[in-house]
Amino acid sequence: MKLEKMVRSVYPNLSPYVCKLEDLPVEEIKQALGLDKVSKLSFNENPLGPSPKAIDAMQKSLTQLNLYPSSNGEAVLHKIAEKEGVTSDSIILSNGADEMIILVAQTFLEPDDEVIIPKISFVQYLASTHLMGSTPVFSPMKKDLGVDLDAILERITNKTKAIFLCNPNNPTGRAIPAEELEVFLSKVPGQVLVVIDEAYHEYADGDGYRSSVELGKRYKNVFVVRTFSKIYSLAAARIGYGIGQPEMVDAINHVRPPFNVNSIAQAGALASLDDDEHVLHSRQINEEGKRLLIDVCEELGLTYVSSQANFVYVDTAKDNKVVFEQLAERGFIVRTLTGYGLPTSLRISIGQPDDMKNFSKAFKEVIQNEEKD
Template structure:
């Protein structure tokens, strides 16, 4: 069999998702490291777990696993629409935010098209662009690693079909202020779709941030993506959603598979939206965790980004991979950013207080020992 003659021409640009140590489920991390206790601070997961209301609703839904779920998730659509001040026809559900990004690419991108992607941003935008055979065009970051909207505008050509933005941005945690976002959208051609990924929206507070959902009412070419994976702790259930004008949503619905969101995920999402206490607790845990990281990095004299998400990006001043390995020896797993060319940086997810204290203690020891031996 000559596989190269059978697969699509985009095949060389694609890679299956491979799990390095930082990508493994925590039980597999324990086996790989030979440790009883491991702190996983690499996946931006909510350490508090799902809302008790969500767990109860999902358990109740198990009795009807023999039945197909609502194809479009009408009840969840309606609840999201009510919460966000839009209409149900402005909302579309997906199998996590990742699938929504893929659906957008399948709906709008063709091989002759270009998609603009910030250079340090969520990798799914690049993967989905490649899947469609379109050309990724990278926009530069500012010196502070925030997204450079002016450079994005300069990169737009007659071939540009989609612009992907992540706000707050992963892996930097920086935000695009609301006034800058609106000015930017006013200058983007109407035939260019601007996709704004707000996976970390619920954690953002400050720096002029505001959701772009309101802007979908003003700009027909704006599509916002959200997820239940982060603050709502439903990462394993796989449910996300998009918000845009009805015509945009209908276009994406043309390629969306029926029953793409299972009934358990829909039940959990509905209940999660009703649990404001769980959201507030998650925000407070996140706030305290970031404060501890900020203090730790300040004490060490290290440069870091004031994140508006549930992680912090820090410049260790050393080889990031080396610091990663030394933390892993202590059962603490974070994320290197070598793939972005940030070879001295780490991204640290916010965990429980015990996990953050353990990281701070180990990290201080590693950095101080390195400075002493230098």
């Protein structure tokens, strides 16, 4: 069997997800490091876990696992529509935000298309572009690692089919000011799809940030992606959604697999949307953790980004692999950003208050020891 004659021509550009230490579940990390306690601060997970209401709803749904779930997730669609001020036919559910991005690519991208992606942003945009055999066009970042919207506009050609924006951006946490985004959208040709990934929307509350759902009502080429994996803490359940014009949603439904979101995830999402107290508590814990981490960065004189998400981007000014290894020895797992061309930078998720206090001590110790060396 000659595999190269069987697979699609895009195969050489596709890579399977390979787990590094920072990607493993906590129990596996403990085993790999020989430690009894590990604080995993690499996956941008909500340390509080799901809403108690969501856990209860998901447990009750287990008695009906013999039944197929709602194919469209009608109850969840109506609840989101009520919350966002849109019609339910403007929303589509997916198996996490990752699948939503893949579905968008499968619906709209052709091999001859170009897709503009900020150089430092979520890797799924590039993966989905390659999946469809389209050509990625990278736009440079601003000096402060903000998304350079003017640079994106300069790269639009008659081959441009889509633009991917993460707002707030991962892995920097920097948000695009709403006024700048609206001016940008007014200049993007109507036939170019603008996908705005708002995975961290519920955490953002500053730097002029506003959701693009309202903009999507005026600019018909805007499609907003959301997830229940972050502040709602349903990462393992895998449920996300998109909001756009009804005809755009209908087009995506032509490629969406039926029953792509299971009944347990739907039950958890529905209950999560009714627990505002859990969301507020999650924000509070996140803000306190960010403030502590930022204070440490300022004390150490390190460059960081005032994140609008549940993580902080830090330039350690040292080899991030060395810093990672020394933190791992102390039981703290963070995200290295070498793959983004940032060999001295880390992305540090916000954990429980005690985890952040202990991490801050360990981080200072590692950085200060590095300085002495």
